[in-house]
Amino acid sequence: MATEIETQQTTGRDESQLRQFAESFLENKLAVFGLFLILSIGVITLFAPQIAPYEPRTQNYDAILEGPSAEHLFGTDNLGRDIFSRVLYGYQTVMTITLGGVMMAFVLGTSIGLTAGYRGGWTDQAMMRAVDVLMAFPSLILALALISALGPSKWGVLLVLGVAYTPIFARVARSEAVSLREEQFVKSLEVRGASQSRIVFRHILPNAVGPLIVTITLQFAFGILTTATLSFLGVGVQPPDPSLGRMLTEGKDYLATAWWYSIFPGLAIMIPVIGFNTIGDGLRDTFDPRQVNR
Amino acid sequence: MTDPILEVDGLTKQFALNSSVLSRLLGNTRTLTAVRDVSFEVGRGETLALVGESGAGKSTVGNIVTRIHQPTSGAVRYRGDDIHELSNEGLREYRQSVQMVFQDPYSSLDPRYRIGATIAEPLKIHTDLSKADRRERVAELLETVNLDPDFADRYPHELSGGQLQRVSIATALSVDPEFLILDEPVSALDVSVQARILNLLMQLQRERNLSYLFISHDLGVVKHLSDRVAVMYLGEIVEQGETASLFERPAHPYTEGLLASVPQANPHVRRRGQRLTGEIPSPINPPSGCPFHPRCEYATEECESDHPPLESVFEGREAACHHWEEVSAFEHVGEMSAEERREAN
Numbered sequence: 066m067a068t069e070i071e072t073q074q075t076t077g078r079d080e081s082q083l084r085q086f087a088e089s090f091l092e093n094k095l096a097v098f099g100l101f102l103i104l105s106i107g108v109i110t111l112f113a114p115q116i117a118p119y120e121p122r123t124q125n126y127d128a129i130l131e132g133p134s135a136e137h138l139f140g141t142d143n144l145g146r147d148i149f150s151r152v153l154y155g156y157q158t159v160m161t162i163t164l165g166g167v168m169m170a171f172v173l174g175t176s177i178g179l180t181a182g183y184r185g186g187w188t189d190q191a192m193m194r195a196v197d198v199l200m201a202f203p204s205l206i207l208a209l210a211l212i213s214a215l216g217p218s219k220w221g222v223l224l225v226l227g228v229a230y231t232p233i234f235a236r237v238a239r240s241e242a243v244s245l246r247e248e249q250f251v252k253s254l255e256v257r258g259a260s261q262s263r264i265v266f267r268h269i270l271p272n273a274v275g276p277l278i279v280t281i282t283l284q285f286a287f288g289i290l291t292t293a294t295l296s297f298l299g300v301g302v303q304p305p306d307p308s309l310g311r312m313l314t315e316g317k318d319y320l321a322t323a324w325w326y327s328i329f330p331g332l333a334i335m336i337p338v339i340g341f342n343t344i345g346d347g348l349r350d351t352f353d354p355r356q357v358n359r
Numbered sequence: 360m361t362d363p364i365l366e367v368d369g370l371t372k373q374f375a376l377n378s379s380v381l382s383r384l385l386g387n388t389r390t391l392t393a394v395r396d397v398s399f400e401v402g403r404g405e406t407l408a409l410v411g412e413s414g415a416g417k418s419t420v421g422n423i424v425t426r427i428h429q430p431t432s433g434a435v436r437y438r439g440d441d442i443h444e445l446s447n448e449g450l451r452e453y454r455q456s457v458q459m460v461f462q463d464p465y466s467s468l469d470p471r472y473r474i475g476a477t478i479a480e481p482l483k484i485h486t487d488l489s490k491a492d493r494r495e496r497v498a499e500l501l502e503t504v505n506l507d508p509d510f511a512d513r514y515p516h517e518l519s520g521g522q523l524q525r526v527s528i529a530t531a532l533s534v535d536p537e538f539l540i541l542d543e544p545v546s547a548l549d550v551s552v553q554a555r556i557l558n559l560l561m562q563l564q565r566e567r568n569l570s571y572l573f574i575s576h577d578l579g580v581v582k583h584l585s586d587r588v589a590v591m592y593l594g595e596i597v598e599q600g601e602t603a604s605l606f607e608r609p610a611h612p613y614t615e616g617l618l619a620s621v622p623q624a625n626p627h628v629r630r631r632g633q634r635l636t637g638e639i640p641s642p643i644n645p646p647s648g649c650p651f652h653p654r655c656e657y658a659t660e661e662c663e664s665d666h667p668p669l670e671s672v673f674e675g676r677e678a679a680c681h682h683w684e685e686v687s688a689f690e691h692v693g694e695m696s697a698e699e700r701r702e703a704n
Contacts, residue, residue: 249467253527256425257481257534258454271471 096347102340119147140325151307163288166226174234182242200232241273275352282345363400370433406571408585416594458531462543464523475511500529521552600676610678
């Protein structure tokens with residue numbers, strides 16, 4: 066009887082821990098706003114074909130460079146294409162690339178960082194010096210070099226993000242692994258004969274997940290910017306696929322006469338970046354309340 | 360003693376200080392000798408206590424026996440085989456047969472694993488039991504350590520220190536080990552909880568014929584549970600013998616000092632001999648001669664220059680002291696006389 070009561074009490078406490086986490090995150094109004102932005106953009110991206118009023122590649126020479134109206138919400142471009150529809154499809158492209166790139170960097174960087182941090186010694190030195198070299202390389206130059214080798218495409222940009230963001234994940238993961246390695250539960254697993262991969266991926270990784278999630282959200286924001294930048298420079302997504310960055314660069318020629326051409330794609334880039342940044346900050350404060358300075 | 364299950368032979372462990380490449384090139388590496396020429400044996404079903412202040416090297420010995428550290432020289436033999444020269448299969452068996460319980464129950468379990476998963480993990484590593492069999496075994500183990508099987512679904516942060524230490528013991532027992540290394544298993548717990556954990560350990564030893572290497576700084580705890588005691592000071596064993604006899608008649612002034620510092624429940628029991636004063640010296644720069652001489656009231660000139668070897672001093676006792684005869688001459692425990700009692704009050 067006594068144990069039954071105890072069980073109920075503790076289960077209650079367990080649930081409330083999760084709720085506490087949620088409450089603490091929801092208290093951060095800015096982060097909740099960011100979450101709202103990202104969720105809306107997520108829905109828009111998923112349902113782009115249903116929402117978009119026009120086919121994004123269809124040109125209409127009767128409606129060239131028309132301003133925003135009920136018919137064309139964001140106006141039309143120099144080929145008469147509906148900018149609103151192109152922004153929606155542009156989201157699909159940029160989100161796919163960023164998601165893929167950040168996930169690639171997460172898998173690569175986390176594996177490198179956790180292994181280096183857990184093993185220490187020369188393995189750590191060798192791996193982290195390689196990561197440092199990559200990090201010291203300006204990521205835009207790296208991107209241009211990679212893409213000029215591979216030829217400009219969606220997959221090239223994805224690969225660039227994956228490679229360029231690997232060092233950041235590696236560093237975060239390593240620092241977590243270095244401190245977790247000294248925990249007694251890791252020592253006790255070693256003494257019990259647990260293999261290195263079991264310790265690293267089943268025990269150290271789950272305990273390091275907080276900072277890594279924060280890094281993922283923040284890198285997502287950078288990923289969107291980098292994808293747009295590469296398209297702006299003309300080495301990213303190739304026409305006729307709609308791309309937010311290329312719409313900016315095309316629109317700048319008409320800035321004096323058709324402001325809507327680049328303003329709306331520009332805003333479209335800004336909103337998810339702000340969203341991911343505020344979510345990232347909010348998560349960081351929730352995972353590590355010691356660093357909050359309000 | 361019955362045939363030993365664990366033999367530690369001439370174990371020495373040095374740690375290099377400021378081991379940067381530059382200082383290594385210049386040849387000015389300093390070393391810290393954490394363990395110096397330590398030898399002992401543990402018999403089947405026996406408990407050997409390794410006692411000393413912090414910094415005495417007890418835990419380093421434990422870490423070498425569990426292969427966390429490599430010894431600088433000397434050997435550890437388990438069932439006759441050198442544990443640092445085991446084949447892969449031999450090592451796997453060793454990892455199963457020798458388990459460890461750590462000092463801090465709060466950090467020795469993965470906070471993200473439910474208790475049941477933690478206890479089942481050695482089973483995953485060492486056996487091919489099915490998931491259902493493992494769950495059954497976890498329930499059995501929880502009962503063995505007097506916990507409700509429902510605890511399997513909880514997380515470590517929901518348990519008290521004593522409960523967590525029971526879980527650690529259950530985890531250690533999961534793969535039917537023969538030898539347990541207990542590194543200060545009760546020193547992080549309340550006194551009332553300590554007693555219950557110690558009783559559990561003694562009961563398990565009787566039931567399963569386990570051998571224990573019990574590392575502790577608390578002689579009071581050691582007295583209840585160990586068959587023999589090895590006292591360590593600055594990385595060396597300074598005295599070794601049967602528990603009862605050692606408590607009654609210590610032959611090394613350091614043991615005497617440790618005994619004098621154990622709190623007594625009965626105020627009328629009188630202890631003679633020196634109390635420990637001062638700090639344990641730095642192992643980077645140990646004193647000349649007998650390492651204990653700066654803190655010893657028996658010390659003479661001989662002690663400052665001559666390092667006394669650990670040798671048999673009388674039946675069943677080894678000690679490393681030039682003045683062991685003087686030290687062991689006292690009767691250390693006894694009732695106070697009526698007059699002394701009045702004085703003390």
